Amino acid sequence: MSAGEMGAVHAESHAAHGGAGHPHREEYRPVFTGAVRAELDSVMTRYPTKMAALLPALWMVQRERGWVSEDAMTEVAQVLDLTPAYVKGVVTFYTMYHQHPVGRYFIQVCTTSPCGACGAEDVVRAFLEHTGTRELGVTSPDGKFTVIEVECLGACGFATPVMVNEEFHESVTPDRVADILSKLE
């Protein structure tokens, strides 16, 4: 299950329902300006349609903002001549786009059967305990960690693989968890 499906404790409520011109909402800062816009323009030359730049554009949003808000979906839709509803349909299909803010360190532990047979559930428990998140998909009170179970990471011979943001850790056992976390600021 993706983090998005579970909802994070720090979800900014204004992003969920605020339409344009809502009195309480903060000003939205566009993502696609300056260098980021130039990067997207370059990506668009790789494809014969604008729509094909949608997945790369959403990756850029997530890189810049940490998650993909509804406002960002609207911006992406404008930039690529799509509708916000279409963009949301795509965002919700893929599990790696965060639809809510997540912890500074987003930790994904593979628990599909091959890893499950090698003790992945104990690794999950160790991460929940040592990060203080206690529950899957919930961000720790200091905003530092979110832990989720993820489906097959494609590294089954290195059970249990764990991703911490972009970093891939192989052959993780419960006794290595404290050490992995201690290296994160």
Next chain:
Amino acid sequence: MGFPHKSHPKETPVLSTHFGDPEARSLSGWRARGGYRALEQALGMSPADIVNVVKDSGLRGRGGAGFPTGLKWSFMKPGDGKPHYLCCNADESEPGTFKDREIMRWTPHALIEGCAIASYAIGAETCYIYIRGEFTEPLRTVGAALDEAYRDGILGKSAMGTGKRVDMYIHKGAGAYICGEETALMNSIEGRRGTPRIKPPFPAVAGVFGQPTTINNVETLAAVPHILTNGAEWYKKMSSSSPKSTGTKLFSVCGNIARPGNYEVVMGFPFRDFLHDMCGGARPGHTLKAVIPGGSSVPIQTMQEAEATLMDYEGFVANGSMLGSGGVIVFDDSVCMVRMIARLARFYAHESCAQCTQCREGTAWVTKIMERIERGGGTMHDLDTLLELSENMTGKTICVLSDSCAAPVVSGIQKFRHEFEAHIAGKRCPMRSAAAA
């Protein structure tokens, strides 16, 4: 070689020769190891001749379906005036499979060279390498290798100085197992939800962006340079059982086994020797119980079936399963089969794109029932319900995700029925109580 272990004397390293060697990653390192000579050779041949060599070699798709590669390429009609596309399927997500990851992170130029040869052979000016978003290291290594290849003029407006354009781009996935299905992969490149398309039209007629397209797996493409360099006969001779299965195959081995990792053997290698000798057999104090030999979507084998198997497309079918992607998942006596199958069902339920009713509903209900049995709340009637559901999930949907969920369930009930019955009769998981004691 048996990365992350040393090569076993009975392995036949072709694709895996440089696994674990960081110097093979760079363009200069790759050239020093004979890289890009096959591409030069290919450019001196006609596209039709290249297709014929690949046809003659007997190379079949390594992603799971085993379709003859040369035949697939021959469906691309040269001179039809349309843009042609090559898509490399690097969305490796099949539980148990992690071979393409090693090819990409150790020998990225092998993949680029294979893609460049294939592009030339099918008349494609654009190649998309679709890498799953979770593969952060392969994304970096292939990205760096592409930069080198562009700088060196191997790719670009006049690739290798031929005056022909070959552009190659990474398209990064975003978390969806189903995008490894070729038509879903094309939808994902186009910026759509990754839902499989109805075939026909087949990709060679109307693929990505509605244009003629070939989709090949990483391992398939990485084998092509070796075939061109050494010849179709050399490749065809690497076959120790069925003449329909040629060359070497990378097998990923995981689960309860002494030495997990990737191993490369000639097609037709005895599975018994592979499991017990090459991979070191069971962990001390345990015995092996079951094997899923081709990634989680193929039927489960008993050890008796596995030990009688010769490892090729035909050999696995003759012994109750399929070669699939070559992802070998091993279970020993410490594992509850009901629990493992329930977890696989949950995987498929999570990954179903929900287009087809049989899959959307079937994977969800199979998961519910399997988990109920595992918790001790199942009835004997549940087994019949599971089999009936599985029948309705097989051969009735746009893609085979639904069939893939049914395969371990049906084979599990057939071959490990006693474990299901023990859960139902004892109203709990017998393994779990044993583990707790």
